[in-house]
Amino acid sequence: MAHRAITISPRWPGVLAGTLVLVLTLGTLAAVALRAEFATGLGVADWAAIRFTLTQAFLSALISVVLAIPVARALARRRFRGRQALITLLGAPFLLPVIVAIVGLIAVFGRNGILNNGLVWAGLEPVSIYGFHGVILAHVFFNLPLAVRFILQGWLAIPAERFRLAASLNAPIGKILEIPMLRAVVPSTFLVIFLICLTSFAVALTLGGGPKSTTVELAIYQALRFDFDLGRAAMLACIQFGLCAVAAVIAWQVTGTDAMGAGFDRTVARWDMRRPVLDYLVITLAALFLVIPLGMVVLRGLPGLSQLPSSVWAAALRSICVAVGSAMLCCTMAVSLGLWGGRVVAVIGVLPLAASGLVVGTGAFLIVYPFTSPSDVALLVTLLVNATLALPFVLRAIAPAIAAVQADFGPLGASVGLTGWGWLRIVVLPRIRRPLGFGAGLCAALSMGDLGVITLFAGQSEETLPLAMYRLMGAYRMEAAAGAAVVLLGLSLLIFWICDYWGRRC
Amino acid sequence: MQKPIYLPVVAGLALCATSAWAETPVLQVLTYDSFVSDWGPGPAIETAFEAECACDLQFVGNGDGAALLARLQLEGPRTEFDVVLGLDTNLTAAARETGLFAPHGVTAELDLPIAWDDAEFLPFDWGYFAFVGNADAPSASSLRDLADSDLKIVIQDPRSSTPGLGLLLWVKTAYPDEAADLWAALADNIVTVTPGWSEAYGMFLDGEADAVLSYTTSPAYHLIAEEDASKVAWGFDEGHYMQVEVAGKVASTDQPELADQFLAFMVGEGFQSIIPTTNWMYPAVTPADGLPDGFETLMTPTVSLLKSPEEAAAIRAEALEEWRTALSQ
Numbered sequence: 001m002a003h004r005a006i007t008i009s010p011r012w013p014g015v016l017a018g019t020l021v022l023v024l025t026l027g028t029l030a031a032v033a034l035r036a037e038f039a040t041g042l043g044v045a046d047w048a049a050i051r052f053t054l055t056q057a058f059l060s061a062l063i064s065v066v067l068a069i070p071v072a073r074a075l076a077r078r079r080f081r082g083r084q085a086l087i088t089l090l091g092a093p094f095l096l097p098v099i100v101a102i103v104g105l106i107a108v109f110g111r112n113g114i115l116n117n118g119l120v121w122a123g124l125e126p127v128s129i130y131g132f133h134g135v136i137l138a139h140v141f142f143n144l145p146l147a148v149r150f151i152l153q154g155w156l157a158i159p160a161e162r163f164r165l166a167a168s169l170n171a172p173i174g175k176i177l178e179i180p181m182l183r184a185v186v187p188s189t190f191l192v193i194f195l196i197c198l199t200s201f202a203v204a205l206t207l208g209g210g211p212k213s214t215t216v217e218l219a220i221y222q223a224l225r226f227d228f229d230l231g232r233a234a235m236l237a238c239i240q241f242g243l244c245a246v247a248a249v250i251a252w253q254v255t256g257t258d259a260m261g262a263g264f265d266r267t268v269a270r271w272d273m274r275r276p277v278l279d280y281l282v283i284t285l286a287a288l289f290l291v292i293p294l295g296m297v298v299l300r301g302l303p304g305l306s307q308l309p310s311s312v313w314a315a316a317l318r319s320i321c322v323a324v325g326s327a328m329l330c331c332t333m334a335v336s337l338g339l340w341g342g343r344v345v346a347v348i349g350v351l352p353l354a355a356s357g358l359v360v361g362t363g364a365f366l367i368v369y370p371f372t373s374p375s376d377v378a379l380l381v382t383l384l385v386n387a388t389l390a391l392p393f394v395l396r397a398i399a400p401a402i403a404a405v406q407a408d409f410g411p412l413g414a415s416v417g418l419t420g421w422g423w424l425r426i427v428v429l430p431r432i433r434r435p436l437g438f439g440a441g442l443c444a445a446l447s448m449g450d451l452g453v454i455t456l457f458a459g460q461s462e463e464t465l466p467l468a469m470y471r472l473m474g475a476y477r478m479e480a481a482a483g484a485a486v487v488l489l490g491l492s493l494l495i496f497w498i499c500d501y502w503g504r505r506c
Numbered sequence: 507m508q509k510p511i512y513l514p515v516v517a518g519l520a521l522c523a524t525s526a527w528a529e530t531p532v533l534q535v536l537t538y539d540s541f542v543s544d545w546g547p548g549p550a551i552e553t554a555f556e557a558e559c560a561c562d563l564q565f566v567g568n569g570d571g572a573a574l575l576a577r578l579q580l581e582g583p584r585t586e587f588d589v590v591l592g593l594d595t596n597l598t599a600a601a602r603e604t605g606l607f608a609p610h611g612v613t614a615e616l617d618l619p620i621a622w623d624d625a626e627f628l629p630f631d632w633g634y635f636a637f638v639g640n641a642d643a644p645s646a647s648s649l650r651d652l653a654d655s656d657l658k659i660v661i662q663d664p665r666s667s668t669p670g671l672g673l674l675l676w677v678k679t680a681y682p683d684e685a686a687d688l689w690a691a692l693a694d695n696i697v698t699v700t701p702g703w704s705e706a707y708g709m710f711l712d713g714e715a716d717a718v719l720s721y722t723t724s725p726a727y728h729l730i731a732e733e734d735a736s737k738v739a740w741g742f743d744e745g746h747y748m749q750v751e752v753a754g755k756v757a758s759t760d761q762p763e764l765a766d767q768f769l770a771f772m773v774g775e776g777f778q779s780i781i782p783t784t785n786w787m788y789p790a791v792t793p794a795d796g797l798p799d800g801f802e803t804l805m806t807p808t809v810s811l812l813k814s815p816e817e818a819a820a821i822r823a824e825a826l827e828e829w830r831t832a833l834s835q
Contacts, residue, residue, distance in 0.1 A: 045830060099705065103712075111658070111697065112713030130698045202701050205663060209698045212834040218701075222665040225572045228579045228600070300712075309544050365580055373586065375566065455569060456577075471567070473704035474540035476727045476786070478711055481704075 010420060014340030017333035018348045024388045025355040028363020029241075033234035035366055042235075049214045050239065056132070056204065056215075057197035060139035061190050067140065068147030068189075069182065071286045074279035075148070076155035084504070086283070087152070088497050090290050094145045095445035095492045096297075097466045098202045100485045104293030105129070105138055105207070107300065114292070134207035139200065143193040145290060150192075150396065153435065154185035157400070183254075184400075191251035192396060195244055195353035216240055220356050230362075237359040244354030252346070297485055304483025312484050315468035316491060319448050322383050322464060323495055327444035330387035331436060334394040338402035338432075339424070349395040352388050360385055361453035378457035382464070386447035393446070394439035401432040437503015441496035448492045465491070532562045533764045535753075536574055538592040540785075542567035547777075547784040554776040561764055570702065571668045571751075575601050582606075583758045588765045591630065591753035591772075595812065596671050598627050598752060599819035608757040611766060614773040617792045618750065619810040627752035630772050631787035634746035634807050635672045636739035638710070638724045639717035646717075648743040649680060653691035660697050660706040660715040664826060667702045668749070673719050675818055676747030678825040679811045685825060689832035696833070722746065722805050727786045730800045738805065745809025751787065 042050075075087065093101055108114050109129040116126040129137065158177055166173050201217035208214075216236055223233040337345045364381050368374055374381075405428050413423050429436070451466040458467060465488050472481035542548035542565045552563045568577050571592050578590055583606065593601055601607060609625045616622050618632055637652070637659060639645055646652035652659070662670030678685045697715045700706040710718035722739040729735055753772060755765045771777055779793040782801060789797075813821070 045827075048834070102705070103708065106709065106712065106714060110709075110712070110714050202705075205666075206698060206700050206705055210693075210696060210833040211663070211699065211830045214830075218663075218665065221701075225569075225576050226665060226671075228576050311544055362580065369581060369584075455573075470704065471539050471543045473708060475543045475545045476707070476724075476731070477545060478708050481708075 011340055013332070013336035014345065017336045018340075018344070020333065020384070021348050021351060021388055021391060024360060024364065024385060025351045026241075028360045028367065029234060029237050029355070031363040031366040032230050032237070032359055035230050045214070046216075046219060046236070048212075049216050049219050050243075052204075052213060053198060053215045053217075054243065056135050056139070056213075057194050057200075060136050060143065060197040061194035063136060064140050064143040064147045064193050065151075065186055065190050067286075068144055068151050069186075070282045071144075071148045072151035072155060073178075074282045075152055078276065078279050078283070086287060087149075088493065088500060089294075090287065091145045091149060091442075091496065092294055092489065092493055093141050093290055094143065095442070095449055095496060096294075096489060097449040097451050097469075097485075098142075099451070099470065100297055100449075100488065101142060101293070102138065102203065102206050103300070103482075103485070104297040105141060107296035108293045109134075109137065114296070130207060130209035132208065132213065134209065135200075135204050135213055138203045138207050139193075139197050141290065141293065142203070143196060144286070146196075146393070147189050147193060148286070149438070150189045151182070151185055153397065153438075154181045157181075157404070187251040187254045188396060191247055191350065192353065192392060194247055195350065195392075198240060198243060198247075198354065199356055217356055217358070220358050224358055224362055233356075233359060233362070237356045240356055241351075241354050244350065248347070248350050294489065297482075297489060301482040301484075301486030301489075304479040304481070305486060306483075307477070307480040308483050308487070309480070311463070312465070312468050312472075312480075312487070315463045316465045316487060318379065318463070319465040319488075320491065320495070322379055322386065323444040323447040325383045326387040326390065326447040327440045327499065329383065330390050330394050330443040331398075331440050333387065333391055334398050334439060335402070335424075335428075335432075335436070337391075337395055338399045339406075339428070341399075341403060341406070345395075345399070349392050349399070351392075352390075353392045355389070357389070357452040360389075361456040364453060365456055374457045375462055378454060378462040379464075381457055382450070382454045383447075385453045386450050387443065389450075389452070390443035390446045393442050397435040397439040397442070398432050401435045402428060405431045434503045437499050437501070440503075441499030444499060445492040445496040448495060449488060530560070530562045531761055531764055532564060533559075533589070533761055533768055534564050534566060534587050535589045535591050535768070536566050536568060536577065536587040537590070538570050538574060539567040541565065541592060545784065547780045550780045550784065551777055554780070555768065555771055558771070558776075559764065559767060561761075563768070571597055572666075572671075575604075578606055578756070579604055585756060585758060586760075587756050588759040588761050589753055589755055589768055593627065593752055593754065594668055594672075595748075595750050595752070595815050596668065596675060596818045596822070597815075598624070598754075599815035601754065602626055602815070606757055607754040608759075608762075610753075610755050610769050612769050612773060614770075614791060616773070616790050617788075618790065620748070620750075620812055622750075624752070624815075627754045628769055628773065629750050629752050629790040630777070631781045631785055631790055632748060632750040633787040634722040634739075634748055634810070635669060635676055635719065636722040636724075636742070636746055636805070636807075637717040638720045638737055638739050641736050641738045643716060645738070645740045647741070649677060649688060649692075650744075652695060652740075652742075653688055655695065657695055657717065658697045658715045659692075659695050659717045659719065660709050661699055661719045662703055662706050663699045663701055664829060667700075669703050669719055669721075670699070671822075672747055672749055674825050674829055675813055675821070676811065678821055678828075679747060679813055680744035686828040686832050689829055690835065693833055693835065699833070721749070721787065722807065723782075723786050723788065723801075726782070726798075726800050726804055729803065730783055730798065735803075741805045741807060745811045746807035748810050748812040749787075750812070 119126050158181055162177055199217050201215055204213045204215045220233050220236045223229045409427050413427055454464050454467055469481050469484035540546050548565045555563050571594050574590055574592055575597050607626045610628045612628055646655050646657055664670040664674040677688055681688050706718050725737040728737045759765050773791050778789040778791045781789040782798050
């Protein structure tokens with residue numbers, strides 16, 4: 001983080017944003033805990049769940065990051081037609097509602113999937129996706145795109161001047177430029193993915209094959225829904241926060257910092273371009289792994305498009321409004337926190353990842369209920385919660401960029417008396433436009449696909465697209481639900497692409 | 507600035523609208539999601555009841571049966587809901603214990619395979635849990651037969667879904683002392699355990715398993731709504747566990763008469779004739795015209811199994827632990 005002797009921008013927007021995050025994460029947890037009558041201790045099953053949760057999250061994050069490095073490197077070094085479209089498409093799995101992505105994975109890797117039908121046709125033994133490896137496979141499918149994007153941004157953020165300098169000195173680029181960049185980017189990427197997998201629930205259960213794949217989040221679900229044991233839910237949520245804190249401290253310990261000076265603020269082509277075949281092979285493999293399941297979702301859903309009831313379109317419109325609202329709020333919060341900087345912000349930036357979606361929803365319900373009917377504020381609460389839950393990703397994307405701007409241009413800005421809004425508008429925003437657009441798209445798309453708090457708050461007239469899809473499934477309308485999934489996939493990608501395009505168009 | 511001029515006008519219109527609404531009494535019914543969907547019973551029942559009650563019937567959908575009770579407990583005695591519709595007998599013991607429900611006071615001739623006597627909860631439909639498979643494919647004839655076979659099934663998690671809990675009690679009722687053994691024998695038949703019914707049923711339709719835990723009435727949906735006779739429910743020798751879905755009057759309701767009127771309407775012709783082809787369950791009171799065409803093709807179990815709410819609540823923890831241990835090996 002940048003050390004600043006002079007305060008260029010006011011702190012109150014950052015404090016406001018930080019407060020909202022604290023209320024929605026720790027505040028909701030407190031609301032649940034306060035309603036609890038008594039707390040029981042942890043049983044054998046809980047310890048098994050904690051062990052399983054940690055193991056799968058660690059392996060999922062490790063494999064995602066290790067695979068992402070060559071993919072990001074290949075994408076950073078190569079220019080080809082459709083590269084940008086491919087990068088957008090590769091991000092899709094992360095943006096999908098879990099239930100849709102699982103359908104796509106099962107269509108490829110399931111007992112009746114493409115892979116097994118191919119193996120049987122070739123006279124080989126079919127393989128099973130269900131089990132520990134299935135959970136890891138699904139988590140890598142979800143999070144590889146995120147890891148690729150974060151690491152790719154790290155590569156693109158290395159100023160061209162440094163590559164030129166290294167090339168002219170005939171210095172090893174990998175050792176002096178790429179490894180320090182990876183040391184700065186990889187630990188936090190690992191942490192983000194580890195925390196996402198820590199709160200996983202539907203993936204682990206559906207592909208894990210049975211109760212041995214029980215996560216802490218499922219135990220929270222059971223406590224909240226079936227046992228109505230708020231004390232137990234609050235205690236398990238505290239454990240999740242504890243695990244998150246430990247992971248965060250370890251990740252920060254191994255994070256390197258950038259010790260070099262500023263460049264001229266642009267990225268140009270590089271000339272260490274040997275072994276193109278290997279790069280294209282890596283890109284092709286990653287694309288196949290990520291795009292085929294999506295293709296299956298589309299293929300299965302196309303016949304259902306004609307069966308969609310009109311209520312689905314109304315729900316889609318509602319989802320778009322929530323997505324745009326939460327993206328705007330989330331970006332404002334992220335910029336405010338980014339300008340504030342420092343460790344406090346780093347903590348606030350990962351808190352939402354460790355929060356259990358169910359506890360946040362339940363706590364928000366308990367906070368709102370004394371004042372108004374939950375369904376009246378369903379969309380507003382969804383917007384706030386979605387913005388907060390997406391904040392870590394957006395902050396992760398733009399905080400380094402803001403820190404870099406402040407380190408590189410802060411003294412210059414201060415010397416000409418550029419502060420506050422002017423500083424933000426003239427210096428900061430144009431320079432963080434790329435990550436800001438990416439972040440806004442990410443938040444909007446995540447918000448589109450969210451099936452969290454809305455399930456607790458919404459009545460019939462506040463239905464969002466994912467909820468409409470889930471309700472279609474519940475009414476035996478599997479084909480129409482598959483059609484709704486295609487609409488959801490299309491809208492998520494479109495809204496992400498628009499924001500991302502806005503960021504890159506400069 | 508022109509905009510502020512319109513504000514008082516809009517506010518005035520909004521006020522008129524609210525006062526017009528206030529004259530019609532509102533009955534708020536908390537129910538599960540699929541009940542209120544466009545294809546569920548909700549819309550038709552709303553029209554039918556509003557035609558005779560001079561009121562505004564509002565269904566609020568919230569998750570599944572278990573989520574309903576959790577929602578009501580979250581809201582507590584201050585809740586604005588007047589009726590909760592969609593709990594089943596595995597949840598009514600816990601529901602009764604909350605003290606949030608009042609006696610329903612309705613006496614009706616119910617057509618259930620079992621005797622019904624519950625002061626607080628009144629059934630509106632019922633069904634049998636069953637494994638649903640394809641008509642032209644191998645099937646099992648009992649839970650034991652299934653466990654000994656190579657057939658693959660998808661089930662739901664008893665910790666997050668009501669059918670999953672139903673299967674847990676089905677096994678425990680059929681094999682009180684050997685439930686753990688049966689689960690251990692079933693372990694290699696279970697492809698996976700899903701969080702809810704929808705995921706499991708979708709996986710079965712996609713060919714991931716030979717059968718899925720659902721209801722004996724599920725084939726009726728495919729037969730009547732899709733004219734597809736390819737799905738059948740497997741009849742099991744041990745008998746089939748029942749799900750009886752009930753509604754209850756919330757004790758703190760501000761519309762007690764209207765709630766009573768709704769519960770009486772619920773076991774009447776206008777409500778019950780809508781149930782079979784919208785909720786795909788058996789109506790609690792068979793309509794005068796009988797069941798819709800197609801229901802006669804359904805498999806009818808010879809033995810009906812059902813634990814009383816108190817028994818179900820008492821054995822749940824033990825049965826859950828047996829299930830978890832056996833399937834975690």
